[in-house]
Amino acid sequence: MSSNQLISSAGRALTPGAIALMLMLCLSWGFNQIAVKLVLPDVPPMLQALTRSIGALPVLLIIGWFRGVKFFERDGTLWPGMIAGVIFGIEFVLIYRGLLLTSASRAAVFLYTAPFFVALGSYVFLGERLRASQWGGLGLSFAGVALAIGVPQANVDAKVLMGDLLIVAGGSLWATTTLIVKTTALIKAPAEKGLGYQVALSIPILALAAWISGETYLLARELFPEGYDSTWPELQFNVGYLGGWLGGGPTNQRGPGNGKPSTKQPL
Numbered sequence: 001m002s003s004n005q006l007i008s009s010a011g012r013a014l015t016p017g018a019i020a021l022m023l024m025l026c027l028s029w030g031f032n033q034i035a036v037k038l039v040l041p042d043v044p045p046m047l048q049a050l051t052r053s054i055g056a057l058p059v060l061l062i063i064g065w066f067r068g069v070k071f072f073e074r075d076g077t078l079w080p081g082m083i084a085g086v087i088f089g090i091e092f093v094l095i096y097r098g099l100l101l102t103s104a105s106r107a108a109v110f111l112y113t114a115p116f117f118v119a120l121g122s123y124v125f126l127g128e129r130l131r132a133s134q135w136g137g138l139g140l141s142f143a144g145v146a147l148a149i150g151v152p153q154a155n156v157d158a159k160v161l162m163g164d165l166l167i168v169a170g171g172s173l174w175a176t177t178t179l180i181v182k183t184t185a186l187i188k189a190p191a192e193k194g195l196g197y198q199v200a201l202s203i204p205i206l207a208l209a210a211w212i213s214g215e216t217y218l219l220a221r222e223l224f225p226e227g228y229d230s231t232w233p234e235l236q237f238n239v240g241y242l243g244g245w246l247g248g249g250p251t252n253q254r255g256p257g258n259g260k261p262s263t264k265q266p267l
Contacts, residue, residue: 033104033111036096045096046210053092053202060199064192071193080184081194084177085201091173092202093209094166101163110167113145117175125183 014022039048064071099107119138122128130138177198181187186194 030108033099033108036099037104040100044210044213044215045100046093046206046213047215049092049096050203050206050210053199053206057196057199057203060192060196064190064196067190067192069190069192071196075189076185077189077193077197080180080186081189081197082201084180084186084194085197085199086205087173087177087180088198089202089205091170091177092206094173095170098163098166098170102160102167106160106164107167109145110164111171111174112141113168114171114175114178116142117172118178121175121179122182125179 036045036048043051061071095107095111102110116138119130123130181194
């Protein structure tokens with residue numbers, strides 16, 4: 001894909017339907033961070049992420065099958081898909097470990113440093129240019145993140161700051177997967193296939209992280225002895241993950257409503 005085509009696609013205006021979809025995505029993703037924190041007394045972080053990927057993969061395959069997606073067709077996406085999948089798995093190791101240390105509200109703020117990395121990467125690697133108003137919006141967002149870091153809070157200690165840094169690192173890897181999609185054959189592949197690489201490869205990575213951490217479902221009771229509620233894992237899976245996938249997957253690769261490849265991202 002040429003640089004001119006990318007610039008033209010990046011400059012295309014969002015339709016009202018696309019804007020509404022993005023707002024719904026952000027809402028579902030915001031609930032995801034809260035749900036993860038609520039489930040921590042029941043399920044440790046790596047096992048949460050692992051359970052979510054294991055549960056999502058068959059759903060993804062079934063939806064792709066109904067939509068006629070050829071998951072195993074040779075289309076030049078294998079290597080970029082595998083790289084994106086490895087990065088995706090590491091990203092969630094960082095995010096879920098960070099959520100163990102910091103609050104859901106802070107995590108939601110720092111995770112969305114990803115647009116800064118996407119904007120910088122698009123400028124350096126794709127030659128995309130933002131308008132002054134767009135840079136101004138990013139500047140205001142960055143100021144908000146800086147304010148969140150700099151304002152003294154009684155409950156913010158070194159442990160919380162470490163969690164914040166892990167979330168920012170996760171956001172940078174999120175941006176990296178976005179750039180991989182935008183610069184490789186994944187941009188033309190069905191969204192279900194691109195996401196399939198990421199979900200499938202995250203399973204062994206998260207399983208390894210859980211094993212290294214020595215996580216078990218009983219460990220959660222030791223970390224959070226104040227109580228156990230078996231209803232929360234179900235809520236986290238249904239609301240947090242499925243809500244994020246239904247919106248997040250397709251928009252990574254195709255513009256809403258037109259079925260054409262797009263470099264626009266929900267970020």
